[in-house]
Amino acid sequence: MGTAKQVRRSAVGATDLSGRDVLRSSVTGQRRDVTIGVLLGAGHQAGEALVPVLIGVVIDQGVAKSDTGGLLLGIAALAVVYVGLSFSFRFGARAGERAAETAAHRLRIRLVGRILAPQGGADSGRLPGELTNIATEDAKRVGAVNMAVIVAVAALTGLLVSAVVLVSISVLLGLVVLLGTPLLLWLGHLLSKPLERRSEAEQERAAQASGIAADLVAGLRVLKGIGAESAAVARYRQTSSESLSATLRAARARAWQNGIVLALTGVFIALVALVGGRLATQGDISLGELVSAVGLALFLLGPLSEFSWINSELAQGRASATRIAGVLGAVSAVLPGADRLPQPVRGGVRLRGVSYGTLRDLDLDIAPGDIVGVVATDPADATALLLCLARRSDPDSGSVELDGVPMTTLDPADVRTAILVAEHDADLFEGTLTGNVRAAAPPEHDIGPALTASGADEVAGTLPQGGDTIVTERGRSLSGGQRQRVALARALAADTPVLVVHDPATAVDAVTEARIAAGLRDIRRDRTTVLVTTSPALLSVTDRVVLIEDGRVAGCAAHAELVRDRISYRSAVLS
Structure with missing residues (x-):
């Protein structure tokens, strides 16, 4: 059955999504702005290419032939072209930036x-x-590909206009440009391959360093408490060094590519100028045409140098798109089902022959409205049970049912509207205390009872602005016990038919723990509740307690009875 489950998962995960698909959708999704940017950019580059041509015409007509009218007409044409250049650049760049950011x-x-x-x-x-x-970074790099596409088309337009003009001046000059440009572009593409590989490695290392840094900051208090700061710093220093090395390798590849492309471009421009100069000395082209040819050769430095930047952006965009495709195309942990939740949800939960992680053929029945404690002598058993009840993972064998309906046939989003699993390490959000609690509550729901039952009302009473006090990210401005009480209040305010709570009071004192136990019993009366904990105070208010040992149910009775009859239970809850 485990093999069949793996086959179903691989069919659902969009593992065939590639980086090329991500790039294509990024560009086609902004086709309007990209099209505007391409048209205006192409117009701008065409105008730039025409400037040296017009200057050459002015020289031939106004200077060589002393034609005042032609001189004035040429100057007027230049003025019109420059106005067009200004507007096309401004609005084309705006469209490109909009496409990239969107x-x-x-x-x-x-x-x-x-x-x-x-x-x-x-x-x-x-x-x-x-x-x-x-x-953040990878999405930004993929978005920047839109601008790279616009710049690429604009640069190609400038090259094409230049080639046409040069062919009209001299076939030889035109052939030099038409044959040399594709060769230069091909060499630039080849040079971008090492950059693409090193850019991908750079992003991987940077992401790992960011992840480790975030984990270290989140667990700073714990690290200080156990005196592990030096080990944590050493770990981050190693990862950061690897990230730095990858960044330097990518920078060297980028500098090497840019330098080589720039040198090749300079050789190419020099060749065009040399051919044009020989033609002028032989009398095959006029003075004005020579000026135009040299001006176009200098102009070509711009479009050709752009391709170095374009290749760099495309290389980094492809690497980032591959990483994004890995997330978007990740195989789903659970499969969506077609069945609907039974209405109304009564809250009966049943596990039949469930094997997952350390669980082995686990059978468990929880009647609607029961408050059941679960004590697992192995924490891994509790973790596996929570994953199955939350439907974050499906069992390898057996079934988990809600009101008689297998949860594998339901949509995970629907399951979580009926079953809320409040984990021990639940985080708080940046905002007010009451805002955190109200975030999970139904509209117009009174969160007062939840605050009282969890003891979070006492937390609010000790804060400068009560429930309106701002809680910092992940609740770091509160103590561990305060965070637990606010997180429990949020879970209670959700008022779901089934609530599963994991160790909600490990950081509070005994008096507060007893108050929370009584509050839970009162607020969840006639609502199915599962308390996965080893707290005697919480277990004492349950209807019964299930003892799990070696992945199986080893006993099921009242708390006092298990304390009396089970040594392993006493060791778990009284030690």
């Missing part, structure tokens, strides 16, 4: 949506800081 923004939304999707799987094997790096 594409990056939409990618960030897609990434956050996939990471937070009920089916999960996107965060597997990735640190939170790494995911943040992908959603």
Whole structure:
């Protein structure tokens, strides 16, 4: 059955999504702005190419032939071209920037949506800081490909106009440009390959460093408490050094590519000027045409040097797009089902022959409205049970049912509207205390009872502005016990038919713990509640307690009875 489950998962995860798909959707999704940017950019480069041509015409007509009217007409034409250049550059650049930023923004939304999707799987094997790096830096680099496309088309337009003009002046000059330009572009593409590889490694290392840094900051108090600061700093220093080395390698590749392309471009421009000069000395072209040819040769330095930047942006964009595709195309942890939740949800939970992680053929029945304690002698058993009840993972064998309906046939989002699993290390959000609690509550729901039952009302009473006091990110401005009480209040305010709470009072004193136990019993009366804990105060208010040993149910009775009859239970809850 485990093999069949793996096959189903691989079919659901969009593992065939490639970096090229991400780039294509990023550009086509902004086709309007990209098109505007391309047209205006092409017009700008065409105008830039015409400037030396017009100067050559002015020299031939106004200077060589002493034609005052032609001179004035040429100057007027130059003025018109420069006005057009100004407007086309301004609005073309605006459209390009809009396309780049909008594409990056939409990618960030897609990434956050996939990471937070009920089916999960996107965060597997990735640190939170790494995911943040992908959603910021990588999304920005992929969005920048839109601008690179606009600049590429504009540069090609400038080259094409220049080639046409040069062919009209001299076939030989035109051939030099037409044959030399593709060769130069091909060499630039080859030179971008090492940069692409090193850029991908750079982003990987930077993401790992960000992830480790975020974890260290989050666990700073714990690290100080156990005296592990030096080990943590050493770990970060090593990762940061690896990130620095990858960045320097990418920078060297970028500098090497830019330098080589610039040198090749200079040789190419010198060749065009040399051919034009020989033609002028032989009398094959006029003075004005020579000026135009040299001016075009100098102009070509701009479009050709742009391709170095374009290749660099495309190389980094491809590397970032591959990393984004890895998140967006991640295999789902659980599969969505087609069945609907039974209405109303009564809250009966049943596990039949569940094997997952350390659990082995676990059978468990929880009747609607029961308050059941669960004591696991192995913390891994508790973790596996919580994952199955939250449907963050499906069991390898057996089934978890809600009101008789297997949860694998339900949509994970629907399951979580009926079953809330409040984990021990739940984080708070930046905002007010009451805002954190109200975030999970139904509209117009009175959160007062939840605050009272969890003891969070006492927390609010000790803060300068009560419930309106601002809580910093992840609740770091509160103590561990205060964070636990606010997180428990949030879970209680959600008022779901089934609530699973994991060790909600490990950081509070005995008096507060007893108050929380009584409050839980009162507020969750006639609502299914599962307390996964070893707290005697909490277990004493349950209808019964289930003891799990070696992945199986080893006993089920009242708390006092298990304390009397089970040595392993006494060791777990009274030690």
